[in-house]
């Protein structure tokens with residue numbers, strides 16, 4: 001029987017989608033167990049890595065429930081004079097856009113419980129990529145929207161740095177045509193480089 005999938009050449013197969021879905025559920029369950037001390041350690045390491053990286057405009061992340069709270073990283077970058085932008089989530093199937101955030105910018109509710117700064121749109125040179133799961137080969141798993149996959153594909157030359165708590169590490173993230181490995185993943189314990 002043909003897998004119940006409408007566009008086999010445009011997206012992951014039914015089997016791969018199911019595999020990712022199960023792994024995503026496991027990683028999201030594991031994610032809930034993190035502590036403020038782990039978040040603090042992650043923020044310190046992440047701030048140091050980003051401040052040592054080139055890119056005047058940096059795409060940061062405002063946390064969703066149960067994710068590591070990296071808001072201190074947004075403040076550290078802003079205090080260091082970088083332009084901080086946060087994602088604005090469009091309808092499914094499109095790339096993210098980014099809006100300028102400062103500590104004084106009001107945040108408006110966006111899709112999927114996200115918050116979007118009420119600031120002008122700007123393209124980042126450095127993108128922080130939130131991970132639901134990752135493996136030690138640099139493969140990543142997100143919430144399943146394909147948003148960061150599409151965004152990185154639309155911004156060739158951009159530097160992408162993934163981050164997660166070490167409890168989100170998994171043996172192997174299954175990948176499809178559109179999944180590109182990251183060149184760097186930061187956790188509260190280590191910074192992994194893949195090229």
Ligand SMILES: Nc1nc2c(c(=O)[nH]1)N(C=O)[C@@H](CNc1ccc(C(=O)N[C@@H](CCC(=O)O)C(=O)O)cc1)CN2
Nearest residue numbers: 028061062063064087089112114130142143145147148
């Ligand atoms: N903090 C944060 N902001 C982000 C992302 C992210 O992963 N983390 N995104 C990364 O792409 C984009 C938003 N994408 C998302 C796509 C889908 C769902 C989603 O389906 N959420 C489920 C709950 C999932 C669960 O907890 O089981 C829902 O709303 O029902 C959430 C975010 C941009 N902003």
Ligand SMILES: Nc1ncnc2c1ncn2[C@@H]1O[C@H](COP(=O)(O)OP(=O)(O)OP(=O)(O)O)[C@@H](O)[C@H]1O
Nearest residue numbers: 011012141142143144145146147148149150153178
């Ligand atoms: N550049 C792209 N063009 C077309 N389809 C894509 C692209 N990137 C990803 N997709 C498709 O989007 C769907 C969701 O992808 P996936 O499950 O890998 O999302 P994710 O990486 O978990 O989410 P996110 O990127 O938002 O963190 C898959 O069917 C995938 O094949």
